[in-house]
Amino acid sequence: MRIEISALHKEYRGGVKALQNLHLTIPGGMFGLLGPNGAGKTTLMRTLAGILRPTSGSIRVGPYDGTTERGRDEIKGTLGYLPQDLGMYPDLSAREFLDYVAILKGVPDRQARRQQVEELLEMVALSNVANRKLKTYSGGMKRRVGIAQALVNNPEFIIVDEPTAGLDPEERIRFRNLLSDLGGQRTVLLSTHIVEDIAQTCQNLAVMRAGRVVFQGTLSQLLQQAQGRVWQMSLPTGERPDKALTVVSALHNGPLVLYRIVSEEAPAPNALAVEPSLEDGYIWLMREQRPDDLVAGRPA
Numbered sequence: 698m699r700i701e702i703s704a705l706h707k708e709y710r711g712g713v714k715a716l717q718n719l720h721l722t723i724p725g726g727m728f729g730l731l732g733p734n735g736a737g738k739t740t741l742m743r744t745l746a747g748i749l750r751p752t753s754g755s756i757r758v759g760p761y762d763g764t765t766e767r768g769r770d771e772i773k774g775t776l777g778y779l780p781q782d783l784g785m786y787p788d789l790s791a792r793e794f795l796d797y798v799a800i801l802k803g804v805p806d807r808q809a810r811r812q813q814v815e816e817l818l819e820m821v822a823l824s825n826v827a828n829r830k831l832k833t834y835s836g837g838m839k840r841r842v843g844i845a846q847a848l849v850n851n852p853e854f855i856i857v858d859e860p861t862a863g864l865d866p867e868e869r870i871r872f873r874n875l876l877s878d879l880g881g882q883r884t885v886l887l888s889t890h891i892v893e894d895i896a897q898t899c900q901n902l903a904v905m906r907a908g909r910v911v912f913q914g915t916l917s918q919l920l921q922q923a924q925g926r927v928w929q930m931s932l933p934t935g936e937r938p939d940k941a942l943t944v945v946s947a948l949h950n951g952p953l954v955l956y957r958i959v960s961e962e963a964p965a966p967n968a969l970a971v972e973p974s975l976e977d978g979y980i981w982l983m984r985e986q987r988p989d990d991l992v993a994g995r996p997a
């Protein structure tokens with residue numbers, strides 16, 4: 698399912714312009730949305746999910762028009778949403794909770810519900826603990842229940858907002874793999890400020906800053922932007938690179954410190970250009986570029 702957003706604005710009461718002239722095309726499959734806290738990602742997710750009304754602009758989700766009341770209802774019918782702050786009833790078991798969500802989502806037949814709930818529990822590897830109360834679950838298990846509730850009724854479009862925050866590395870990898878599997882047949886929009894989550898799951902991504910999309914393209918296009926702009930140089934401990942430079946990392950090694958620096962020009966005559974990582978590309982977008990230059994292939 699293809700999603701087209703154009704000239705989207707959202708201004709909150711009180712005058713905060715959370716989305717400003719935002720253009721974005723999500724082709725289908727896994728799609729990453731990366732941006733710092735406050736960039737407007739949650740506002741965009743909530744607007745796409747029909748929870749917030751845009752101030753102006755257009756949204757199309759497959760055949761549905763997200764700017765009309767009817768279109769928003771149709772989108773809700775085809776959408777699964779895992780918000781950042783999903784409320785769960787701590788005294789319900791995962792099985793009871795999913796059954797409850799299925800009732801809310803209009804699966805009236807008890808047998809059909811039971812079958813769906815069992816399939817979902819299986820998919821997120823929680824069948825063997827499905828009768829335990831949710832309050833006894835770890836953070837990672839709760840996220841898996843969260844994705845299971847988003848999958849009730851097999852939606853074509855899934856929005857997942859910051860799903861791996863607070864998870865340990867093993868659970869994070871497990872959750873990412875689960876999302877990648879889902880992206881095989883659906884459109885999955887994954888919003889995060891964790892660069893590694895996107896690097897491991899999405900070929901296509903957008904980067905947001907201050908309510909705008911400042912980059913849209915593939916991972917390799919983002920890396921290309923940072924090509925020739927990532928440097929390594931060593932300085933004796935106690936000396937520091939110029940304050941104006943963007944330092945990505947500093948690795949202490951005996952009497953020397955190895956700095957990784959993102960900069961248009963070589964930061965020192967002996968600095969070596971190195972291959973950029975996705976994190977470097979992201980830092981480059983955040984620190985060095987102007988928003989208007991950046992959307993791959995078309996203006997912001």
Ligand SMILES: Nc1ncnc2c1ncn2[C@@H]1O[C@H](COP(=O)(O)OP(=O)(O)OP(=O)(O)O)[C@@H](O)[C@H]1O
Nearest residue numbers: 709710713715732733734735736737738739740741
């Ligand atoms: N209900 C609201 N009323 C007023 N301003 C809001 C509201 N919700 C969000 N904002 C503001 O809109 C801007 C974008 O916030 P949003 O939550 O969409 O960003 P985000 O990229 O999702 O950040 P985070 O990762 O911290 O949730 C921020 O300046 C925020 O303070």
